[in-house]
Amino acid sequence: MKQIMPVDEKLDHVRKALQESEQRYQSLVDSIPDIVFTLNENGGIISVNNEFVYSLGYPREEILKTPIIDIIHPEDRSKISAAIKVITATGQVIRGLECRIMTRNGAVTYHEINQCGIYGLAGELLYIQGLAHDISERRKAEERITHLKEFNESIFNSIRSGIVVVDPNDSKVIMANRSYLKQVGLAEEAVVGHKYDEINQALVRPAGSPCCLSLLKNTLESGGIFEMDCLRSLDGLETRHFEIATYPIKNQKNEITEIILIERDVTDRRRIEDELKNHVTELSILRDVGEAIQSTLNLDEILHTLLVGVTAGQGLSFNRAFLFLLNQEEGVLEGALAIGPANPEEAGHIWEDLDRKHLSFTELLRSYGDPMTCPNTLVNQVVHKIRIPVTEDKNTLITAMMEGKSFNVIEGLIEGDPTRRIEDDLATRLSSKDFAVVPLYSRSKRIGVLIADNMITRTPIIDQAINSLQIFANHASSAIENSRLYGELEKKYYDLERANNLIREKRAELLEAERLSTVGRMANILAHEVRNPLVVIGGFARSLKEETPPDDPKRDELSIILSETMRLEELVRNVLEYAKFAKPKIQPVSVSDLVRQVVDMVKYELRANHIHFKVDVDEDLPPISADENQMRQVFLNLLFNAIHAMTSGGDLGISAARSGNFVEIKVADSGCGIAEANINKIFSPFFTTKTRGSGLGLHLVSQIISEHGGRIVVASEEDRGTVFTIYIPFA
Amino acid sequence: MKTLLIVDDEINLCRLYEKQLSKEGYNVVLAHSGAEAMTKVNECSPDLVVLDIRMPGMDGIETLSKILGKNNRLPVILNSAFSSYQNNYMSWAADAYVIKSSDLTELKSKIKEILDKKIS
Structure with missing residues (x-):
């Protein structure tokens, strides 16, 4: 038999069961690690779970009845309001709404919110149930990744070297940095998605230089790093020098996933290196020439050294050099000395010979021997015939000398001044229309000009060579000046020596005069104190002799007295004659x-x-x-x-x-x-x-x-x- | 007989001249200084004077000018051990300049030459 319970008891029972269910629900909700809340249709907070209180820091009694949007970040409030409207109007469930919730102490937390309406039996909206999952950590990670990506990109683009990332499967460019695009002068679209080798092949290069197609192939085949030099002349004028290196990027299975190509424009560096090398060469030549020049003050040797320096392979490597010096007295610039082969055959012999010997500059200089022993070479004959009066101020050589200018003459025209032609006569005599003219001058003193050319090899003369030539000429100029000064000094020295000699002579004369003066005095004494007695002695001896008969033996003795006396008189006479020179002054x-x-x-x-x-x-x-x-x-x-x-x-x-x-x-x-x-x-x-x-x-x-x-x-x-x-x- | 006046401070020289010139046939008068010579010129009216130059006191050149001041026609032969006086313009006033020598040939020939000229 079914036991029937009284109604009140029944209600109590139901209420109790409901209460228990509600508590169970509450404790369930409280145990969820996400924020759970319920709202009324106006967005007012009805209930929150423990996590809400705990993570946002709002006490439960304070937060209840507060509109939810009060704790939402101002920028996100509209999103929440809109969501609530949608739920109340359509009953739609809102998922994955990202918005920022402010904690009680003002910190911003990122949340992903899901919301839905809870309805009664009659379908009426009872409240809105919401669940917010904290995604702050995820957002921070995302932000870090974005930042990192931007950072990487900016590095990638800001590196001065061109960087290209190539897909090893199809050799197409995955990405290329800004420097690369700039270096090759192409837009990103023309690079990314195209085959690297094809791009490279299409770039303008100076004739005959390779285009580095082996690089990718080698890297793909061996998985190693490769480097190569390549020349590009993008505008068809300026040649730029690139160093290209490939770096394969491999995954854990050691498969190549990408190939990175780094292209460095080393034009400037190479130029500086070359310049440095040139300077070092120049300096060492200058040192050699300087040493050679300093070893002498002889003008001929200096000039010879200069010309050997200009023409030697260890020097400036010109084919021929002609030197003209200013003759101040006559006002004429005249050919002084020249070095160089007469024709290609002779050049061949000489240069082959020199190549074999590998001489240092000093040895080379010595091998030429005495500069004056070979003045009859053809070039010397040529140069000696050239004499240009200084008054011809339009003349190229005179202008170069007077204005201290150097000229590069190309095809008979002066570079940089195409209206000016060199004199036909000069071109004919030199058998050349291409040569460099540099002045020789020291301080403000004009010395002459130097002409150098490459008549045999036809090598064009570049500015660098003219600069070197000028440096050379400057050093030679000061040596020439020194030599001249030395010459003057030497002349002064000789003058001085002559003066000294003169003084010595005068002194000797003085001593002679001194001696004569003594002799003069002596003579007076001789005359007065010696001659008179001699006259008396001799006179009486003569007188006695005359009175002595010829057969008297005394006669011979008297003759002896007489002749001895006359000998003494003769002596006195001679001394007196000598003494006549000493006249008192x-x-x-x-x-x-x-x-x-x-x-x-x-x-x-x-x-x-x-x-x-x-x-x-x-x-x-x-x-x-x-x-x-x-x-x-x-x-x-x-x-x-x-x-x-x-x-x-x-x-x-x-x-x-x-x-x-x-x-x-x-x-x-x-x-x-x-x-x-x-x-x-x-x-x-x-x-x-x-x-x-x-x-x-x-x-x-x-x-x-x-x-x-x-x-x-x-x-x-x-x-x-x-x-x-x-x-x-x-x- | 011609009279010669010999003027010299050297006594021995005077004696040599006296002996040699007397032998030549001259009347020889001696004086040992310029002053004495002037007296003798007055006293003896010589035809010719042989005059030494270097003498103490009044020397021969001075004596010469005095003699000439008195009688500029009296011939005078300067007789000196010094050749240097030959260039003295005063000696040009004398009729001859003979350098002393033990050989009196030159002196004798000058005396004769001058006296012969005077006569003619």
């Missing part, structure tokens, strides 16, 4: 100069005899009128006398001062002195107490002084010294 003479000269002349003797000397001459003394040579003789004799009196050293004083109308000159020594008995004899001829000397010295002194209207006084004390005092009137 009276002129104003500075005593101080004279004393200085004389002291200079006996310095050696003074030193050798340990004699201290003191000169005290009034520099303002007026001149005396005298024969300078004779007066010098006076002082020399007095000084020598003093020196000879001081054989074991002593003091010598020379003073000169004014004394009325006379100059008073004292020569004082601390020597042996003169004995009182002798003091009156010292001026007599042939008187001497010395073992050396003629005994004429002091006699000459007194004679000369009296001839000059002066006088000499002596004061002496034995073993104390002697003082000679001379008085000579002023002029």
Whole structure:
């Protein structure tokens, strides 16, 4: 039998069951890790789960009845409002609505929200159920990836080297960076999706240079890294140099997934390297030439070195070089020297020979031998015939020299000035219409011009070569200038030497005059003191002989006396003839100069005899009128006398001062002195107490002084010294 | 007989001249200085004077000018040991210039030559 329950009890039971169900639901909802909420049809929050409270930080009692849009990011509010409207109007379920929810402390969280309406039995909307799943982490990761992608792309594009990524399966370009597009001058569409090799092949290259088709093939076949150089001339004018390298990208199975090609434009780098190389070469040549030039100051050798440097393979490698120098005196630019083969055959021989020998520049220079031994080469004959007056100011060579300009002459026209032609005559003589002209000048001084050409090889002359030539010419110019300066210096030196020789000669003359003056004095003495007695002796001998009978033996002896006397007379006559040359020359003479000269002349003797000397001459003394040579003789004799009196050293004083109308000159020594008995004899001829000397010295002194209207006084004390005092009137 | 005046400060030389010239047939008068020569010129009226130049006191050149001042027709032979006076313009005033020598031939021939000229 079915037990029937009372209605109230039944209701209670149902209520209880409902309550339990609701609690179960609530705890279920609370255990979900996503945010769960219910809203009324206006968007007001009815209920939230624990996760809502926990993750957003709003207390349950505070958040209930609050409109949901209050906690939505302002930018996303419209989305939520729209969704609620859709649900209430159509009953549609909203899924995957991404929107930002603000936490209570203001942080932004990303959520994906699903919403749907919950309906009653009669189909009426009871509330809106919502579930928000936090996607902040995912969003951050996405943002990071986007950023990374952009970052990579910007790096990819900002790298200066061209980068191309190629699909190994079809060799088509997957991507190419901006630098690559710029380097090849193509739009992205013309590159991406096209075969790399085809793109490469289509690029303009200088004739004969490879287009690097083997690169991809090699990489694909071997999986290795390959590098290659290639030249491109995109605008058909400028050739640019590229270094291309391939890098295969492999997956874990070691299969090539992509090939990266990196194309570097190394034109500038190569140019700088080349320039550097050129500079190094230039410097080493210059060093060699410099050394060679510095090893000589001989102009011919300098010029020769310059021309060898210009034409040598180790040098500037021109075929021929012609040098013209300015002849200042005649105002003509004239051919001086040339080097080079006469014709291709000769060139072949010479160059083959040089190639075999591998000479250094210095060796090469030496191998040419003496520059002057081969002046008859054809080029030398040619250059010697060229003479251009400086007045021809329109002439190419004259212009180059006067204006310090270098020219590159191509097909007879001056480069950069097509209106100007070079002179036909010059072209004919050089048998060339292509050559470089550079001036030689140092500081502001014009020296000449240098012409260099490649007549045999026909190699075009590039600007770089002209620059090198100019540098060369500049160095040579200063060497030439140095040589000239040296020449002038040498000339000055010779002048100086000549002057010195002249002085020496004059000095010799002076000494001769000195000697003659002594001889003159001697002659006077001979005449007076010797000739007279000789006349008497000879005269009486002759007289006696005449009175002696012819058979008297005394007659022979008288003849001997007579002939000996005549021999002496003859000797005296000869000496007197000789002495005639010494004529006194009276002129104003500075005593101080004279004393200085004389002291200079006996310095050696003074030193050798340990004699201290003191000169005290009034520099303002007026001149005396005298024969300078004779007066010098006076002082020399007095000084020598003093020196000879001081054989074991002593003091010598020379003073000169004014004394009325006379100059008073004292020569004082601390020597042996003169004995009182002798003091009156010292001026007599042939008187001497010395073992050396003629005994004429002091006699000459007194004679000369009296001839000059002066006088000499002596004061002496034995073993104390002697003082000679001379008085000579002023002029 | 012609009278010659020999002027020289060297006594021995004077004696040589005296002896040699007397032998030649001249009357020889001696003077040993310029001053003495002037006296003798007045006293003896010589026909010719042989005059030394280098003498103490008044030298030969000065004596010459004095003699000529007195009698410019009196011939004078300068007789010197020095050749240098030959260039002295005063010596041009003399009739001859003979350098002293032990060989008196030149002096003798000059004396004769001048005296012969004077006569003719």
